[in-house]
Structures are given as C-alpha cells and as structure tokens.
Amino acid sequence: MRTPTSPGGPGEIPATPGDGVPRTRSTVVPSEVFAAQFLFLTGLALPVVSALVTSLPVHEGSFTAGVVVAGVTALLTAMLGSLGIDRAGSTVVAATLIAVLDVVVCGLLYYATPGAGFAVLAVLPVAWTSIQLPALSRACVLGTALAAVVVVVTVRDLTGEQSWTTAVTTLLNLALLFALTSWAGSRWTARNRSQRRLLESQTRLVGSALDSARTQERTLAEVLDVVDFAVVTLDADGAVTANRAAEALARRVGAPDATEAVLHAPLYRADGTTPLAASEKPLALVRSGQDVEGLLVRLGPPGPAQVPLSVSIRRVTGPRSDRYVFVARDVSKELADAQARDDAVAAVSHEIKTPLTAALGYLELALAEPDLGDEARELVEVALDNTERMLALSRDFLSARSRTPGVPLQLLMEPCRPSELARSAVEGVRPLATERLITVRLDTRTESTIPADPLRLRQVLDNLLTNAVKYNRYDGTIDVVVQDAHRADEALDLPVEHDIASEGAVAVPGVEIVVRDTGRGMTEDELASLFTRFYRTDRARSSGVQGTGLGLSITQDIVRAHGGSVDITSRLEEGTTVTVWLPAAADESVARDVA
Known part of the structure; x- marks a missing residue:
C-alpha cells in the first residue's frame, strides 16, 4: 500500500531513487509564506516604532524607503495568500522575492538607524529560506543579505560614520551570523527530510505488510467457508x-x-x-x-x-x-456407521452362538455315553474344548463392540500356573506351526502360582501364539518364556527397566510370559494403533491371512483386568516380541469386568 505525501507540511519530501515513488521538487504553500512574513513584520514593528518615538533615524530617506518596502512585502504576501497560488514554481519564486525584499528592508533600516539592530532581523528571512526553499532560493537570499551588509558597511565607512576597524568587525560578525544561520537551517532541513524519507519507507513497508495480512485473512476466511466443519x-x-x-x-x-x-x-x-x-x-x-x-x-x-x-x-x-x-x-455419519457395524457384529455373534450351543450339548451327551472308547473320548474332548472356545469367542465379539457392551466378560479368579497354561497352549498351536515348518520352543523357568482366570489367560496365550504363527515366516521360530519378574509400582511412575532396588521403590512380584517370533515385524506407526479394535496393518490385510483385528485388543483388556500389562516391541523383517506381565497377588481394586 502506498501512502501519499500530505501537502500540509513543509513541502513534499523527495523520495530515494528506486523506492517506487516518483521524485518531486521541494515546494512551499502560500500559507507558509504568509506565516513567515507575519513573524518577520511582527519582529520589525517594535524597532520601527522605537526609532520613530526616540527620533533615532539618521537617514530619514533610507528609513522611509525601508518602511515602504516592508509595506510592499506585506501587500505581496497578502496577495499571494488571497490568490491561492499552488503551483510549485510560482509559489517558490514569490516566496524568494518576498525574502529578498525582507533582506533589503533590513539593509535600508540598518543604514538609516545603525543602533536599532535591524541588521540582526535579516536572520529571520535567511533562516526561513534555508529551511523551506530550495538551494537556488537560499543562495539568492543569503547573497542578498551579505551584499546588503557589505554595501551598508562600506557606505558608512566611506562617509566617515564609522571607522574601518568597526566596519570590518561588523561585516565579519554579520556575515558569519548569516552563513551559520543558513548552514544550520539547511542541515536541519536535510536531516528532517532524511527522517521523513525513512518514515515514509517504513510506512510503505507497514502498509505492504498490512495489505498482505488482509489478503491472507481474506484467503483464510474463504478457505474456512469452504470446509464442512x-x-x-x-x-x-x-x-x-x-x-x-x-x-x-x-x-x-x-x-x-x-x-x-x-x-x-x-x-x-x-x-x-x-x-x-x-x-x-x-x-x-x-x-x-x-x-x-x-x-x-x-x-x-x-x-x-x-x-x-x-x-x-x-x-x-x-x-x-x-x-x-x-x-x-x-460425526453423525461416523456414529451411524459404528452403530451399523455393532448391530452386524451382534447379529452374527448371536447367530453363531445358536449352532455352537447345540453342538456343545451333543458333545456333552456323547461324553456321557459309558460305552465310548478311550480314543473316541479323547477326540470328543478335544472337539468339546474347541467348541467351548468358539462360544467364548462369540461372546468376545459382543464385548468388542464400540458402544456399551451387552455381555461383559467376567473373570473367575482361581490359583493357576502360567507355565501349565503355556504348555497346553503350545501343544495346541503346534500342529498349525508344523504345517508352516515353524519351530515352537518353550522355556518354563518358574512354576509359580498366581491368581487368574485360567480360561481367559489361556485365551491370551492362544491369541499371542496364533498371531506368532500366522505372521511368521516359513521355517521360522517361536520362543515362549515363562519366568518370574518384578515390576515397579505404577504409583511411583518408574520405568520397567529402572533399577528398583537402587531407588528404594516398591517392587511388585509377578510372572512374565514372553512370546518372541521371527516374523515380518511392524513399524512404529503400526505399533501405535495395534491395540485398537478391528485394526489390522496394511500388510496383514494384503497377505491373505484371515483375522478380525480383535485379538490383541481383547488380550490387553484381559491382562489389564488381571492388574497386569502388555508390552510389544517389533522391528521390520526381524520379528516381534510380546511381553505379558501378571502380578503374583490379586489386586482387589481392579475391575473384573472386561468391556
């Protein structure tokens, strides 16, 4: 944004080259000439009246001529103001002429009345000209003032009205006074103009920034009006x-x-x-x-x-x-979609429960037959066990809905050994691992007993081992380790790897189950969403491996309900490690409902 120069000050200030603003000549308006002339005539009136009252004039003709010329300058100034000349050249010429006449007035009155101090009054037009008018006008007025002093001093010396030493002294004093006045005024003007140019440049920069800010504000407003939130x-x-x-x-x-x-x-x-x-x-x-x-x-x-x-x-x-x-x-659409998904999951789960319940009943009847052989009984027991697991999974689907669950999972706590559950889970997954040439190794370093729900803890182990097999590479390995482990009390906000003994913190005893595979691994972004219900990584979906994305979410809920924790670390193409920690003593403050 460009800011125009106001005409009310001491003229338009020439801009620096290349700043985008055209250079203009220094100008002066009639009102400034009128004000300066009024000040000069006011200062002239007192010594004139004093000279008339005290009969000081020595040369009455010069005195009268000076008063007449002063009247002419006043008339010219009044005419200039009434005509309203605003053209730069005309006003500057008129102002220069009036200033020269003022100097002539001072010279005539000084010659007529040397002791009245009229010579000093010439400082006023010299100073005003050096501030307001261009260099040529300053030179004219200053030259006229110096010439008037030289003429008056020379004439007074030749006529014997003063000695030559006095004449030289007066000449030097007045010449120095006028020169210094003109120099000081021009320097002040140059500095003032430089400051004005700087201020105008800053004004232009601020204006440009303001325009840019307004443009950005309008753009942002248009963008916000387009978005649908x-x-x-x-x-x-x-x-x-x-x-x-x-x-x-x-x-x-x-x-x-x-x-x-x-x-x-x-x-x-x-x-x-x-x-x-x-x-x-x-x-x-x-x-x-x-x-x-x-x-x-x-x-x-x-x-x-x-x-x-x-x-x-x-x-x-x-x-x-x-x-x-x-x-x-x-989020009306998102909630409607979630509702539809929940309804579909609920409907499918209920439909699955019906045939499973019937199959479960017939298997129990078969086991009740006394003539059932040992080999057949063993096969029926395996079928019964898996049917019960499938029925539990159908209930898990109902519990995994995004809205308030209708069938929460209840934990039935009893003393159990994680090592025995790990052996059973490993044996259950070994046939699937053998098909993929995967070696499953179990290392039970403890036989500790902890309070837990055996069915739910077995569900956790089955989920982890099934994932380790499904997402492992052919001819890979799975290591399962069960060991005693202490964790820092969460209330102390200490990390697991912290040296608990050195800090004197409370160490909570428990059992740790580690499942480590040599599979595809995951990225940090995938790990961050891994416990989200129905979440599956892009590579898992594209691999053709079937899954619902509920296993790890339910696993975390079950472990947390036991008062434990689940930690997962993974590296691409190297494998994944899942660590489940369970406390050795039951925490009565932990809710037993897994939602």
Whole structure:
C-alpha cells in the first residue's frame, strides 16, 4: 500500500531513487509564506516604532524607503495568500522575492538607524529560506543579505560614520551570523527530510505488510467457508466470528447464530440425555488448563435435531488477551456407521452362538455315553474344548463392540500356573506351526502360582501364539518364556527397566510370559494403533491371512483386568516380541469386568 505525501507540511519530501515513488521538487504553500512574513513584520514593528518615538533615524530617506518596502512585502504576501497560488514554481519564486525584499528592508533600516539592530532581523528571512526553499532560493537570499551588509558597511565607512576597524568587525560578525544561520537551517532541513524519507519507507513497508495480512485473512476466511466443519473464534470481549459451516450448524439446532450456539446452546454428554455441567463444558475445560481434543458432545436438546460433535479447542495467546478457536465436526455419519457395524457384529455373534450351543450339548451327551472308547473320548474332548472356545469367542465379539457392551466378560479368579497354561497352549498351536515348518520352543523357568482366570489367560496365550504363527515366516521360530519378574509400582511412575532396588521403590512380584517370533515385524506407526479394535496393518490385510483385528485388543483388556500389562516391541523383517506381565497377588481394586 502506498501512502501519499500530505501537502500540509513543509513541502513534499523527495523520495530515494528506486523506492517506487516518483521524485518531486521541494515546494512551499502560500500559507507558509504568509506565516513567515507575519513573524518577520511582527519582529520589525517594535524597532520601527522605537526609532520613530526616540527620533533615532539618521537617514530619514533610507528609513522611509525601508518602511515602504516592508509595506510592499506585506501587500505581496497578502496577495499571494488571497490568490491561492499552488503551483510549485510560482509559489517558490514569490516566496524568494518576498525574502529578498525582507533582506533589503533590513539593509535600508540598518543604514538609516545603525543602533536599532535591524541588521540582526535579516536572520529571520535567511533562516526561513534555508529551511523551506530550495538551494537556488537560499543562495539568492543569503547573497542578498551579505551584499546588503557589505554595501551598508562600506557606505558608512566611506562617509566617515564609522571607522574601518568597526566596519570590518561588523561585516565579519554579520556575515558569519548569516552563513551559520543558513548552514544550520539547511542541515536541519536535510536531516528532517532524511527522517521523513525513512518514515515514509517504513510506512510503505507497514502498509505492504498490512495489505498482505488482509489478503491472507481474506484467503483464510474463504478457505474456512469452504470446509464442512464448524470453526468459531471467541475473544476476551465475547466477540465471535464463525464460518458458514458454523452458521449452518447453529440453524440446525434452532439457534439464531453461531454466537448463541457457542455460548448458550445446551450441551449433552455422548449419551445425548445427560446435560454437561458448567465445569464440564469444552470452553470451561480449556480455561482451567485442560486439553480438549476430539471431545464427543451433543449439541441441542434431545431429539432428532440434536447433533453429535467432535470438539477440539485451541487457546491462542495474544499480547493483550487470549483467543479461543473452536473446531467442531459433525460425526453423525461416523456414529451411524459404528452403530451399523455393532448391530452386524451382534447379529452374527448371536447367530453363531445358536449352532455352537447345540453342538456343545451333543458333545456333552456323547461324553456321557459309558460305552465310548478311550480314543473316541479323547477326540470328543478335544472337539468339546474347541467348541467351548468358539462360544467364548462369540461372546468376545459382543464385548468388542464400540458402544456399551451387552455381555461383559467376567473373570473367575482361581490359583493357576502360567507355565501349565503355556504348555497346553503350545501343544495346541503346534500342529498349525508344523504345517508352516515353524519351530515352537518353550522355556518354563518358574512354576509359580498366581491368581487368574485360567480360561481367559489361556485365551491370551492362544491369541499371542496364533498371531506368532500366522505372521511368521516359513521355517521360522517361536520362543515362549515363562519366568518370574518384578515390576515397579505404577504409583511411583518408574520405568520397567529402572533399577528398583537402587531407588528404594516398591517392587511388585509377578510372572512374565514372553512370546518372541521371527516374523515380518511392524513399524512404529503400526505399533501405535495395534491395540485398537478391528485394526489390522496394511500388510496383514494384503497377505491373505484371515483375522478380525480383535485379538490383541481383547488380550490387553484381559491382562489389564488381571492388574497386569502388555508390552510389544517389533522391528521390520526381524520379528516381534510380546511381553505379558501378571502380578503374583490379586489386586482387589481392579475391575473384573472386561468391556
């Protein structure tokens, strides 16, 4: 943005070359000439009146001529002001002529009345000219002033009115005074113009930055109006700005505008019926120092018009006050999709339970036959065991739904040995491993007994070993290690690898089950999402290996319900290690329902 030069100051300031602003000549406006001349005539009036009263004039003709010329300059100044000449050249010429006449007035009055100090008054037009007018005008006025002093001093010396020493002294003093005045005025003007040029350059830069900021603001506003999620900003004064999506959202819930929707519309929890308390609202949470990221709330009263929103808020700290940025995304479609998936999982699980229950009943009847041979009984027992596991898996599917589960998994705690469960699980997976030429090695370093649910703990081992076989390479290996291990008390916030004894921390005894394979491995990003329900890596989906993405999620829930932990480390093309740690004593504070 270019800022024009105002004409009210001491003229337009020439810009530096190459700054994009055309160079202009120094100009002066009639009002400035009128002001300077008024000051000069005011200063001249006092000594003139004093000379008339005290009869000081020695040369009355020169005195009269000086007064007449002063009147002429006053008349010219008045005419200049009334005509309003604003052309640069005309005004400068007129101002130069008036300044020269002022110097002539001072010379005539000085010659007429040497003791009245009229010579010093010539400093006024010299100084004003050096500040306001260009170099040629300054030279004319200064030359006229010096010439007038030389003429007057020379004439007075030749007529014998003063000695030559006095004449030389007067000449040098006045010449030095005029020269210094002109030099000081021109230097001040040059410095002032340099500062003005710098100020104008900075003004242009600020204007350009302001234009750029406004352009970016308009661009951002256009972008925000295009996106389909609501963006609302709130400042300390309560002023709200919103994009089109926010205004549309306000109309959906019956609010007159986005301001009303953000500040006063009712908010409910994810269930859609429980109102949020004032301290639980997103803005209150952010103001209290908490992070709000993807918070699920429902906007509007319960009913068809209620909108589920995923809300995130950012606090933008400013020099004067903070500003809050709301980002709200309508998740109606996502929730509907999740509901449809839950319904499908529930329907399939219930359909699977019916034939499994029937098969389970017939197998139990078969085992009750007294004439069943030992070999057949063993086969039926294996079939019964696997049928029970399949029935438990169907219940797991119901528990793995994203909404509130209808059938929570209950832990039936009893003393059990993880080493025995590991042996049974290894034997159960060995046929599948043999088909893929995978070697399974078991190392039981402890026979400790811990309180646990044997069925659920066996489910954990089956999940881990099945994954280790399915995602291993042909001719690979699986190492299973069961050993005693201590973990740091979580309340102390110590890492597992920390030297507990050296810190004097509480060490919790337990049993550790390590399953290590030589499979494909995973990346860090894949590890971060590994416990998400229904999550499978891209390579797992493209490999053709069947799976639901529920095994590790349920495994983590079961282990946590026991008060333990699951840790996974992996490296691409080297393998994966899963470590399950279970406490040696039951924690009564741990919930036994796995949801």
